[in-house]
Amino acid sequence: MKTIKIPTITQSSATELPYPDNFFDAVFTDPPYYDNVPYSYLSDFFYVWLKRSIGDLYPELFATPLTPKSKEIVAYTHDKSWQEAKEIFEKNLKKAFEEIHRVLKPNGIAVIVYAHKSTEGWETLINSLLDSGLVITATWPIHTEMKLRLRAQDSAALASSLYIVCRKMERKEVGLFKDVKKEIEEYVPKKLENLWKDGISGADFFIAGIGSAIEVFGKYKMVMDNEGKEVRADRLLEYVREVITNYAVKQILHNGVAGSLSPLTKFYLLYRWTYGSSKVSFDEARKLAQSVGVDITREWDKGFIIKDKEFIKVLGPKDRDLKDLEDSRELIDVLHRVLLLWKKDRSEEMKKVLVETGYAHDEVFYKVAQAISEVLNPDDEEKRLLDGFLSRKEGLKQEIAKEETKSSGRLF
Ligand SMILES: C[S@@+](CC[C@H](N)C(=O)[O-])C[C@H]1O[C@@H](n2cnc3c(N)ncnc32)[C@H](O)[C@@H]1O
Numbered sequence: 080m081k082t083i084k085i086p087t088i089t090q091s092s093a094t095e096l097p098y099p100d101n102f103f104d105a106v107f108t109d110p111p112y113y114d115n116v117p118y119s120y121l122s123d124f125f126y127v128w129l130k131r132s133i134g135d136l137y138p139e140l141f142a143t144p145l146t147p148k149s150k151e152i153v154a155y156t157h158d159k160s161w162q163e164a165k166e167i168f169e170k171n172l173k174k175a176f177e178e179i180h181r182v183l184k185p186n187g188i189a190v191i192v193y194a195h196k197s198t199e200g201w202e203t204l205i206n207s208l209l210d211s212g213l214v215i216t217a218t219w220p221i222h223t224e225m226k227l228r229l230r231a232q233d234s235a236a237l238a239s240s241l242y243i244v245c246r247k248m249e250r251k252e253v254g255l256f257k258d259v260k261k262e263i264e265e266y267v268p269k270k271l272e273n274l275w276k277d278g279i280s281g282a283d284f285f286i287a288g289i290g291s292a293i294e295v296f297g298k299y300k301m302v303m304d305n306e307g308k309e310v311r312a313d314r315l316l317e318y319v320r321e322v323i324t325n326y327a328v329k330q331i332l333h334n335g336v337a338g339s340l341s342p343l344t345k346f347y348l349l350y351r352w353t354y355g356s357s358k359v360s361f362d363e364a365r366k367l368a369q370s371v372g373v374d375i376t377r378e379w380d381k382g383f384i385i386k387d388k389e390f391i392k393v394l395g396p397k398d399r400d401l402k403d404l405e406d407s408r409e410l411i412d413v414l415h416r417v418l419l420l421w422k423k424d425r426s427e428e429m430k431k432v433l434v435e436t437g438y439a440h441d442e443v444f445y446k447v448a449q450a451i452s453e454v455l456n457p458d459d460e461e462k463r464l465l466d467g468f469l470s471r472k473e474g475l476k477q478e479i480a481k482e483e484t485k486s487s488g489r490l491f
Contacts, residue, residue: 090140092150093175098182106179109192113168113200114154119146154203169203176211183247189213194223194240194286198316198366201289205312208297213245215297218290220274241290245297254299256310260318262295267319268326285353288323289316317366324349324370339443344410345371347383348447350393352454356461364391383411395461396422408436414448418464421471430479439479445472 091097093110111118123145134141152175154168179189193204208215219242270291274284292315296302302310328345340348346368353367361375364384368375379386383394396415404416413436420429433439448465455462 093152094150094171094178096178096182100181101184101187102182104184104187106183106187106189108175108179108189110172110175111151111153112193112195113197113203114156114164115195115200117153117155119148119151119153122146154199165199165203169207172203173207173210176207176213179245180212180247185247187247189245189247191243191245192240193243197360197363198313198320199362201286201316202312205293205315208243208245208293209301209312212247212250214248214250215243215293216246217244218242218287218294219244220287220290239286241286243290243293250300251298252300254296254302256302256304256314259296259299259302259310259315263292263319264322266295267291267322271323271326285320285323288326289319292316292319292322317370320366321370324367328371340447341410342372343378343382344447346373347393347411348450348454351451351461354393355454355456356393356395356459358387358390358392361386361389361391364393382407382409383415396464397460410438410444410447413438414444414451418461418468421468422464430475430482433475434479434483440476445469 089097093108126141126146130141150171152168152171154164156164159167176191179191183189191208195201195204220239221242223240267288271284271288274287296315302315304310328340328349349367349371350364354363365375368378368384375384375391378384379391383399385392385394396418399415399419401416401419404412404419407413407416413432416432417429420426420432430439438444448469452462452465452469455465
């Protein structure tokens with residue numbers, strides 16, 4: 080007869096595991112994702128009732144009046160500064176990863192699940208992992224979240240989590256940043272190719288890209304630049320973002336036209352692609368802008384980039400005023416102007432704008448419009464306008480061409 084092994088369930092902090100060294104074949108963990116969920120505070124709601132009803136059966140689990148909070152690994156900012164919260168999270172996550180390293184058998188395997196939209200969320204995870212001694216051997220983005228859950232609505236929510244596979248083995252000593260960069264540049268686009276085909280898009284695509292880059296630099300104990308300075312996650316991620324961005328622009332525009340776009344157009348496209356219509360922290364937007372050569376502090380409040388306290392918003396056509404767009408030749412401004420005229424059924428004016436700005440027969444203009452439409456949610460108003468305008472594209476171009484020949488090159 081087959082014997083059934085009863086699992087042992089124990090409770091302890093992940094930062095102090097009550098097991099000897101080299102004990103487990105595998106460790107599988109789903110740690111908190113930076114500041115995403117205030118677990119202990121949410122648990123208090125249930126804890127007080129459970130304590131009353133079954134507290135006497137599990138006295139050691141209900142010893143405190145509320146859930147214990149001091150060892151919780153979350154970046155709380157309600158009672159400390161943002162920097163402090165980040166440091167505490169990173170320090171404790173590192174401790175937990177070091178514990179995994181300690182209790183794993185040599186050549187044991189660990190899988191760590193993680194998801195976060197912000198760069199800080201990734202920086203802390205990567206720094207903690209690099210410091211823990213674990214070697215990252217593979218990463219897999221897996222669709223784990225439902226689009227309809229509350230937090231997904233009206234926010235640029237993530238649909239996937241990254242499964243990070245680590246081993247307890249010797250790591251290469253020091254990687255030179257210039258070599259690591261080269262490896263990332265070669266490896267990441269190859270991985271992105273498959274992800275793109277698999278339909279992973281938006282912020283999830285960025286995360287998957289970050290995952291493949293971690294596979295590259297996670298092999299080293301330390302990455303150093305030419306001046307002998309250690310390169311930490313922030314610099315690594317900045318570079319990874321640049322690689323992903325270039326790839327995305329090329330892909331979105333079906334390869335080839337990216338070179339002819341203005342930095343502001345690239346920024347608009349990438350912003351919409353990554354964050355949709357959500358506003359994001361200044362730092363996130365600044366990094367995205369920087370990767371395409373836009374200094375956000377020089378551009379905000381002049382056109383479609385708006386500063387809103389510590390956030391950045393990127394205005395869509397519905398938030399803009401026709402009057403303000405009249406003198407601009409920037410592709411996005413012209414597109415917004417055209418879309419607003421389209422919305423108001425002012426077809427003749429729309430054609431006039433297209434001709435006067437020189438975009439009437441410029442395929443790049445329509446490709447950008449198509450690309451923006453592709454990256455927006457199906458129910459987004461901007462997408463509806465774009466799709467409406469694009470469905471008339473051929474007709475419009477023909478009408479314009481006809482009128483141009485009629486008036487021998489001089490239209491309107
Ligand atoms: C992302 S959630 C895991 C959710 C789980 N996979 C599930 O489906 O229910 C992270 C969990 O880590 C717990 N946690 C936070 N700090 C911890 C610590 N120091 N030791 C052990 N668990 C901790 C949180 O309470 C939370 O339940």
